[in-house]
Amino acid sequence: MATTLKDVATLAGVSVKTVSNVVNGHSFVKPENRRRVEQALAATGYRPNLGARNLRRGRTGFVALVVPELGIPYFGELAGQVLTAAREHDWNVLIEQTQGTREGERATLAALGPHLVDGALVSPEALTAADFGDPAVPVVLLGEHSVDARLDRVGINNVLAAREAVAHLVSLGRTRIAAIGAHPARGTAAQRLAGYREALARAGLPVREELVARVANYHRRDGAEAMAALLALPQPPDAVFCFNDLLATGALRAAAERGARVPEDVAVVGFDNTEEGAFSLPSLTTVAPDKAAIAREAVELLRRRVAGEADEPREVRAPFALRVRESTGGSAR
Numbered sequence: 001m002a003t004t005l006k007d008v009a010t011l012a013g014v015s016v017k018t019v020s021n022v023v024n025g026h027s028f029v030k031p032e033n034r035r036r037v038e039q040a041l042a043a044t045g046y047r048p049n050l051g052a053r054n055l056r057r058g059r060t061g062f063v064a065l066v067v068p069e070l071g072i073p074y075f076g077e078l079a080g081q082v083l084t085a086a087r088e089h090d091w092n093v094l095i096e097q098t099q100g101t102r103e104g105e106r107a108t109l110a111a112l113g114p115h116l117v118d119g120a121l122v123s124p125e126a127l128t129a130a131d132f133g134d135p136a137v138p139v140v141l142l143g144e145h146s147v148d149a150r151l152d153r154v155g156i157n158n159v160l161a162a163r164e165a166v167a168h169l170v171s172l173g174r175t176r177i178a179a180i181g182a183h184p185a186r187g188t189a190a191q192r193l194a195g196y197r198e199a200l201a202r203a204g205l206p207v208r209e210e211l212v213a214r215v216a217n218y219h220r221r222d223g224a225e226a227m228a229a230l231l232a233l234p235q236p237p238d239a240v241f242c243f244n245d246l247l248a249t250g251a252l253r254a255a256a257e258r259g260a261r262v263p264e265d266v267a268v269v270g271f272d273n274t275e276e277g278a279f280s281l282p283s284l285t286t287v288a289p290d291k292a293a294i295a296r297e298a299v300e301l302l303r304r305r306v307a308g309e310a311d312e313p314r315e316v317r318a319p320f321a322l323r324v325r326e327s328t329g330g331s332a333r
Contacts, residue, residue: 003044012040062092063302064112064120067142068100072218072246073274074291075123078142081295082121089303091118102126112137119302125186138305140298145187152301154294154316158188161287161320162195163202165269166241168285168322170203172329174239174267178211180226180251181218181243192243192271211237215247223250231258231266238266239328245270245277248284252327268327278333282326293318 005023009016014033021029022037023046029037040046065082067075079095086093094117098104105127112120119138129149132139141153169177179196183189193212200207210233213226223242227250230237242248248270252262260266262282270277273288297316304310324330 003046005046008037008040008044008046011044012036060114060116060118061090062094062117063299064094064096064108064117064122066096066098066105066108066112066120066122066124068098068123068125070095070097072244073276074244074272077274078123078291078295081291082299084292085295085299089299091299098125100125102128102131106131109135109139118306121298121302138302140302140305142294142298143188144191147187150313152298152305152310152313152315154298154301154318156289156294156318156320158191159195159198161271161289162192162241162243163199164195164322165271165287166196166199167203168324168328169239169241169267169269170199170205172239172263172267175205176208176211176235176237177205177239177241178213178230178237179241179243180213180215180223180230180247182212182214183216183218184214189243196241218244218246220246220250220253223247224254225250227251227254228258231255231260236260236266240266240268242268242270245272245274245284245286248286248327249276249280252280252282252284262327263329267329270327273323278325280327283330283332285325285328285330286323287320288323289320290318 005016005019009019014037018029018033019037022034063086065079070076083093096108098108105124113136117137121140121142123142124145124147127147129147132149139151141151144155144158166177179193181189182193197207213230215222215226240251242251248268251268255262255266262268270284270286273286277284277286297318301314326332
């Protein structure tokens with residue numbers, strides 16, 4: 001039979017209330033009693049009944065993570081970080097993917113009620129402020145999709161990150177710098193495109209619209225097709241800034257198939273710092289958002305909302321760095 005609090009209390013020679021205080025992390029327990037309870041917990045192998053605890057608190061013990069596509073490595077890696085951060089608060093995580101459509105995102109949000117989850121971390125691509133309305137559970141937004149909703153948000157400064165990536169290419173002496181990833185419906189795409197344009201303007205370089213490649217999706221095939229079209233231009237680019245690592249992976253493949261050497265003929269920079277980029281050949285220079293910090297900050301904001309400790313919505317900017325690797329002349333990984 002499962003060990004109970006009473007069993008632990010009997011072994012430790014203390015009250016059930018004292019054992020409960022130790023298990024729940026309360027500080028007002030005498031050091032000697034705490035030591036005895038901890039020894040008894042270890043000896044009996046006691047495990048708290050989280051389901052019963054959550055019911056007493058009026059909570060489910062679950063939070064939702066809503067992302068566009070788990071097949072995009074960035075979201076898979078971010079999900080792993082969210083799982084780690086959520087465990088620290090005894091939360092389990094339900095993961096939903098929406099394919100980045102407004103219909104999918106609205107349907108997922110509508111299904112997330114207090115009977116199912118305590119709150120949700122949502123990475124939207126198509127939702128509007130009206131779609132959120134008054135959420136049934138606390139919501140924290142991930143990323144930079146432009147939603148004018150009064151909700152907490154965690155992301156990075158995409159404009160600045162893109163600007164730094166393109167400035168790096170400029171510093172290498174590249175002057176025909178292309179961009180792969182323009183998309184009319186993606187807020188992050190607009191911000192990264194703005195950073196690309198700002199970097200060129202600061203360097204005194206013109207924005208050549210033929211070098212701005214639009215894509216339907218952010219997959220490897222889209223990157224490969226865009227790179228092939230760019231390399232077929234009468235004056236192909238000598239550098240390419242891709243709006244995510246999957247696009248960059250496809251671009252590397254297309255360059256290799258067409259005999260364009262990377263980085264000698266064309267330098268390539270990605271965005272997201274996924275593990276795939278570190279092991280590509282050549283390894284990929286990329287913008288590295290601090291995914292652990294994004295997850296940690298988002299879960300903490302959600303915890304505060306669920307606990308009723310938060311007031312005005314907060315926007316947290318997580319750090320990022322440029323990882324210079326072989327695709328722009330750096331070292332492997």
